[in-house]
Each structure stands twice: as C-alpha cells, then as structure tokens.
Amino acid sequence: MYQFEFHRPKSLAEAAALLEANEDAKALSGGQTLLPTLKQRLASPSDVVDLSAVPELKGISVSGDTVTIGAFTRHVDVAKSAEVAKAIPALSQLAAHIGDPAVRNRGTIGGSVANNDPAADYPSAVLALNATIHTNKRTIAADDFFKGLFETALDAGELIVKFTFPVPKRAGYAKFPNPASRYAMVGVFVAETASGVRVAVTGAGPGVFRAKEIEAALAGSFSAASLDGVKVPSAGMNSDMHGSAEYRAHLVTVMAKRAVAAAG
Amino acid sequence: MPTVTITVNGKAVTREVEARTLLVQFLREHLSLTGTHVGCDTSQCGACVVHVDGQAIKSCTTLAVQADGSAVTTIEGLADGQTLHPMQEAFREHHGLQCGFCTPGMIMTAVDFAKNNKNPTEAEIRQALEGNICRCTGYHNIVKAVAAGTAAMNG
Ligand SMILES: Cc1cc2nc3c(=O)[nH]c(=O)nc-3n(C[C@H](O)[C@H](O)[C@H](O)COP(=O)(O)OP(=O)(O)OC[C@H]3O[C@@H](n4cnc5c(N)ncnc54)[C@H](O)[C@@H]3O)c2cc1C
Ligand code: FES
Numbered sequence: 001m002y003q004f005e006f007h008r009p010k011s012l013a014e015a016a017a018l019l020e021a022n023e024d025a026k027a028l029s030g031g032q033t034l035l036p037t038l039k040q041r042l043a044s045p046s047d048v049v050d051l052s053a054v055p056e057l058k059g060i061s062v063s064g065d066t067v068t069i070g071a072f073t074r075h076v077d078v079a080k081s082a083e084v085a086k087a088i089p090a091l092s093q094l095a096a097h098i099g100d101p102a103v104r105n106r107g108t109i110g111g112s113v114a115n116n117d118p119a120a121d122y123p124s125a126v127l128a129l130n131a132t133i134h135t136n137k138r139t140i141a142a143d144d145f146f147k148g149l150f151e152t153a154l155d156a157g158e159l160i161v162k163f164t165f166p167v168p169k170r171a172g173y174a175k176f177p178n179p180a181s182r183y184a185m186v187g188v189f190v191a192e193t194a195s196g197v198r199v200a201v202t203g204a205g206p207g208v209f210r211a212k213e214i215e216a217a218l219a220g221s222f223s224a225a226s227l228d229g230v231k232v233p234s235a236g237m238n239s240d241m242h243g244s245a246e247y248r249a250h251l252v253t254v255m256a257k258r259a260v261a262a263a264g
Numbered sequence: 265m266p267t268v269t270i271t272v273n274g275k276a277v278t279r280e281v282e283a284r285t286l287l288v289q290f291l292r293e294h295l296s297l298t299g300t301h302v303g304c305d306t307s308q309c310g311a312c313v314v315h316v317d318g319q320a321i322k323s324c325t326t327l328a329v330q331a332d333g334s335a336v337t338t339i340e341g342l343a344d345g346q347t348l349h350p351m352q353e354a355f356r357e358h359h360g361l362q363c364g365f366c367t368p369g370m371i372m373t374a375v376d377f378a379k380n381n382k383n384p385t386e387a388e389i390r391q392a393l394e395g396n397i398c399r400c401t402g403y404h405n406i407v408k409a410v411a412a413g414t415a416a417m418n419g
C-alpha cells in the first residue's frame with residue numbers, strides 16, 4: 001500500500017471540504033473494497049477520509065411509506081434491523097447474504113452503491129425499488145445513478161449521505177452467488193412498486209440494469225408462472241470462467257422466478 | 265505519523281504507526297501477537313479475523329488507525345490463564361484442526377457467532393463460516409466443534 005494522509009472528520013461539511021481540497025483524496029467507508037484495492041496498489045490516494053465519525057451518514061428510520069438508510073450503515077445493521085425487515089424484508093435478506101459475517105460487520109450500503117461493482121447486491125435493490133440517492137449536493141433518482149462498470153452519476157468528491165426507499169407492495173431478491181466470493185453471478189431484485197413492476201439484474205452485465213422482458217411479463221400477473229418461457233437476450237452479458245453469457249441470461253429468468261416466489 | 269491507542273486483549277497500548285499500517289500488521293509486527301494469521305491478500309480467507317469492540321472483522325482489511333480508540337481481542341486474549349476458552353476447548357476436543365493455520369480466524373469468527381446465535385442449526389454454522397477457508401479439514405469437524413463450543417458458551 002502506498003502512503004497517504006489519514007483523516008477522520010467529525011461532520012459532513014468537514015468531510016466534504018477535505019475531499020474537495022484535494023482531488024486525489026478518497027472517502028473510506030467500510031473499507032471492504034477500498035482497502036483490498038489499496039493493498040494491490042491499484043489506487044494511490046494522497047488522502048484517505050474516514051467517514052466513520054460523520055453523524056449525518058448514520059441511522060435507519062422508517063416513516064410512512066419510506067425507509068431511510070444512511071450511507072454509513074453496515075450490511076449487518078440493515079440485515080438485523082427489525083424496522084427494515086418489516087417494511088422491506090427483501091432488503092434485509094439481501095444484506096444478510098452479502099459476502100460473509102466479517103465483511104458485513106464493516107461494509108456499508110453507501111460504499112457498495114458508490115462503488116457500483118457489476119456483481120454487487122445493493123445496486124439491484126436501489127434500482128428495482130426506485131430509491132433516491134441523496135448526496136451532499138443534490139438528489140439523484142436510481143434510474144439516473146448507475147452508469148455501467150464501476151461508474152455512477154457522482155461527481156469527484158461528492159458524497160452519498162443517505163438513501164430513501166419507497167416501500168413497495170411486495171419485493172423479492174434471489175442471487176446465484178459465486179461460491180468463492182459470494183458476489184452475484186446473477187442476482188435479480190423484483191418489486192411491485194407504485195410506479196409499476198421494476199426488475200433489476202446485477203452480476204449478469206457490465207452494470208446493474210432493468211430487465212424489460214421480465215417487467216413486461218410480471219406486469220400482467222406478478223407470479224413465477226408468468227415467467228415461463230420468458231427469455232432475456234444474452235447480448236452484452238458477461239462471459240468468464242464462471243459462466244457464459246448464455247448461461248447468465250438463462251439464470252436471469254431462473255433467479256427472477258425465485259425472487260417472485262420469495263416476494264410471496 | 266499518527267498515534268493510535270488501542271486496547272488489545274485488555275491492555276491499552278499507544279504506538280506511532282504509518283497511516284497505511286493494517287491492523288494485522290500492527291498486531292503481528294508491532295505487538296508480536298503472531299496468533300493472528302495472514303492467509304491471502306484478497307480479503308477472502310478469514311485467517312486474520314479478530315474482534316473489534318466485540319465484532320468479528322478481517323484485520324487484513326482494516327487499518328490500525330481505524331481501530332484507534334477501540335478494544336481489540338485476538339486469539340491470544342481468549343484463554344483464561346491455562347484454561348482454554350470453551351470454543352478453543354471444543355476445537356481441541358472435536359479435532360477441528362489439522363495444520364492449525366486457519367484456526368485462530370475460525371475460532372474468532374465462531375466466538376462472535378456463538379454470542380449472537382444461542383441454538384444454531386448446522387446450516388447456520390456453515391453459513392457463518394463462509395468467510396473462513398480451511399485447506400485441511402474438509403470442515404466437518406470444524407462445524408462439530410463450533411456446535412459444541414456454541415453450546416458450551418451458552419450452557
Ligand atoms: C470477501 C468479500 C466478499 C464480498 N462479497 C460481496 C457480495 O457478495 N456482494 C456485494 O454486494 N459485495 C460484496 N463485497 C463488497 C462489500 O459489500 C463492500 O463492503 C462494498 O462493496 C463496499 O462498501 P464499503 O463500505 O466497504 O466501502 P469502501 O471500500 O470504504 O469504499 C468503496 C468505494 O466507495 C467510495 N465511497 C464510500 N462511501 C462513500 C460515500 N458515502 N459517498 C461516495 N463515495 C463513497 C470510496 O471512496 C470507494 O471508492 C465483498 C467484499 C469482500 C472483501
Ligand atoms: S488474511 Fe485472508 S482474509 Fe485476511
């Protein structure tokens with residue numbers, strides 16, 4: 001790992017100022033992606049800004065039809081939150097199956113969504129549930145946030161503060177985990193929301209995307225049976241040692257069926 | 265250089281460290297607590313698991329400066345003098361190790377798990393061990409040991 005200056009700001013304003021003062025500064029949340037990257041010398045930030053003491057980024061609350069989750073909320077906290085389990089059980093189940101217990105004890109939702117790994121779990125929930133991303137500068141709709149492989153709408157130095165998730169009528173998530181890393185080979189999040197059925201797929205392509213074929217089939221009837229014979233095109237999907245594009249395309253429908261069944 | 269104060273196995277230690285020092289380097293190289301192992305450089309094997317404020321984390325994927333002000337427990341901090349911790353005793357009793365390289369991480373993961381799961385199923389134990397890789401045992405005796413250790417801790 002290269003040398004850097006370490007900072008632990010005590011407020012959002014202070015954190016934002018540190019990141020703006022230096023274009024080579026990086027935010028550190030749970031560190032479960034950033035630290036492995038630094039260890040491999042794939043990045044060399046001049047400054048590392050630890051978000052763990054920024055109170056504005058913390059906490060889970062549910063009011064009316066909205067679940068609000070601060071960016072520095074660990075996967076274990078979402079998985080164990082009784083409020084989240086009641087409002088959006090699919091979200092707590094998703095969090096409970098990210099990586100392993102030690103990863104969940106440190107990794108955070110803000111870090112996961114900002115990183116936008118093409119095989120990460122959370123981006124599928126954010127997109128399918130039509131969540132809003134609140135940054136220190138603006139709000140961004142999920143449909144405008146994810147820009148493909150590790151790319152998001154965030155500007156350099158812009159910080160995610162929190163997410164608001166509208167509570168869906170029902171939702172489910174199913175993933176086929178890579179047996180070594182637990183990242184999604186294919187993960188499908190299905191949601192029946194106020195703005196219709198939304199289905200987001202992670203792991204299969206270069207970034208999370210909505211599966212229009214599945215959405216159309218479920219719009220008629222929200223049941224696993226309505227997905228019988230539905231095919232998702234494999235063009236543009238990932239092919240690697242773990243599975244071909246065709247295999248992944250097949251898994252999308254299989255996982256979508258399981259997600260619908262889980263949604264009840 | 266930053267100065268950190270970390271309570272390690274009950275004793276407060278203050279040291280100057282480079283910001284890039286990993287918690288596992290701090291434990292092994294600065295404090296000579298070599299019971300915590302490093303088995304990979306991809307954050308996947310779990311040989312380095314220790315507790316920070318009671319929770320199992322990978323010390324190879326945590327900076328020492330992030331643990332400033334925290335309490336860290338390593339495998340060296342579990343036994344009470346000559347008396348093994350119930351989870352250590354269960355690993356010995358059930359032959360939950362062969363070469364022993366993965367064992368410190370296995371036990372630290374298992375102790376945190378046992379605190380939060382009083383009466384787990386075998387499937388829950390196997391799921392809890394997903395972040396700990398063992399190249400020797402085939403896991404069966406580790407699972408038996410964790411079941412017995414969990415019962416002993418909560419008995
Ligand atoms: C062994 C292992 C297995 C894993 N398995 C899975 C899995 O199955 N599924 C899965 O989804 N993930 C998995 N992960 C990744 C894990 O969920 C990470 O926690 C997550 O990707 C990053 O979150 P973090 O809080 O650790 O962020 P960090 O590593 O601290 O940061 C990641 C990136 O986001 C930026 N960032 C952090 N916070 C903010 C913010 N508030 N605003 C703007 N930018 C920010 C950082 O600058 C950095 O570039 C795994 C990781 C490991 C090590
Ligand atoms: S040394 Fe392998 S996970 Fe930490």
Ligand code: FES
Nearest residue numbers: 362364398399400
């Ligand atoms: S006993 Fe040898 S790696 Fe587990």
